[in-house]
Amino acid sequence: MRVADLVNDDASLISRRCWADQQVYELEKRGIFGRAWLFLGHESQIREPGDFVQAYMCETPVILARGGDGGIHASINSCTHRGLPVCRASHGNTRRFVCPYHSWSYTVEGDLVTIPQESEVRCKPDKSALGLKRVPRVESWRGLVFGSFDEAIIPLEDYLGDMRFYLDAFFGRFPGGIEFLGAPHRWVMDANWKLPVENQLGDVNHGAFLHAAIIPREIQQQIEAIGYSAVTAPGHGATFRLMPEDAPVDEVAWGMEGMGAILGTDEVRQYLRDVQAQAAERVGDLRARMKGLTYGIYPNLSFLWSNTSFKVSHPRGPGKVEYWSWAVVPADAPDTIKQTLRRNYSSFFGPGGILEQEDSEVWVQQYRGASIDFADDRPFFYGLGLGEEAGHPQLPGLVSVTANEFYARHFFRRWRDDLQSVEGGQ
């Protein structure tokens, strides 16, 4: 198997082996997850000293914590003595993480503070060298915390690049930014991690088909008429609608088409209108008219603006994925409005969502198709709209209609480069 044979040069043909091969997966671990910026959590989840949440960097368990110094710390959740996880809770607040086996204990910053057996031996271990392994690079932007195993990686802001323009179109609407509500919803599927990523990176065109039981045809017609897909860098993408300048506020405002607003009170709808009324001042005329759909940040972070959820696709081998998703709300909204708006997410997405059950199913079924024998001469066709993307006077990145699959082709070209860089044991 050579990586060069898996993705052709224009990435219009993608081998089934990209999805369902253990060797490829091992290369992904080193070439992508060992080197990229990976999403760990949001600062709103760890406000107070001692607050922590669990995270993953591929299959590596990580504790993300607010230290006594107010700083953000990310450590690998594995005791230096025998390797057990020292944190067994999904989130919480603590002074110490204690390993169950021999009660070695660590601060939330990851420093080893107690070896109970130490007093019985003459040669004292150097505890300062035996702390939890730190994630070597941790940076945050707009409250989004990322970590990387690559000490030499470029700064997070440069990595995000022009995706910041599109992310700020949402974050910038709210004076207090956004916050994540509660623990992530997590569920495991027999699928490859890349398909949920691709789905959220730009594949809005499955909506009216896979989800035809729920999504009306008019939504698809609107997306065809005023929908855009942008790729700011390979693997990063955004899809959105750009509403007409004279569109009524109720059609432009974020959240108005969600279940929270539809079933909620007038207070909720007025809140959303008030946010929109300030949008042009806060994010500019162009971005005030943006009504986002799906966003993706390489390799495995997604943001579903339309249903206001962040998602991470954690690989668990080539054929298993643990998908995490959070409801996201404006940080400075009253609690009752947050509780209403979270239903924009949970009604349709997450493990109980009316729409996402169909997505989960096709991700599982795609893995079956990718795993079959005797069809390697039929790679998957990724050629829709080949070469039809172009620069745009106002929108950063390459831009096209949403049916153009260039978002996925760019993802796989970057994917191929990343895997080739570690191919052959480099």
Place this chain on the structure above:
Amino acid sequence: MTTVSLQTTPEEQRALERFYFHEARLLDNRQYRQWLALLCPDISYRLPARTNLMVDNRQRGCEDMISVERELEGADSLGCPLREETYVHLMLRVERAFKVNSWSENPPPRTRRIVGNVELMARKGEALEVLSNFHLFYARPGSADFLYSGQRRDTLLAGSDGYRLRQRDVVLDYADINFPTVGLLF
């Protein structure tokens, strides 16, 4: 929550169980529209999220240390329940089942619900608070089989033509979800 159920009559206990067995049979027979008729129009149907929490050392020795309630992110919390639904949501779910594009359940899954431990916990006018446990076996076509286990915390309204479901909180016995969906009618 009280720990002992109310004293009730055998007739009332039997009527409650008949309601739940009928409901289970409608759902297993995919007679979802008839199931909708058992709901109050203002129904609240919720699944709290469930989390793996660190036990609080200061509560050691107390029941609160390991209480079920502290693991739940429910409607009143500032977490996010798995589901917080109204009649509109449930109607969408039911109508979806009769469309060809309900791809995850087309062909339809096979289900079997066993409902038990039916306990009348409180009576507030016409409203009855009733607990029940369930096991739901779920076999999706071409997929693995799954067993859902949980508790239902219901409020039923007693009317002249039987009970109507006004509120249901479904507490699933899982924090780590290994199912393709928790979007079923529990």
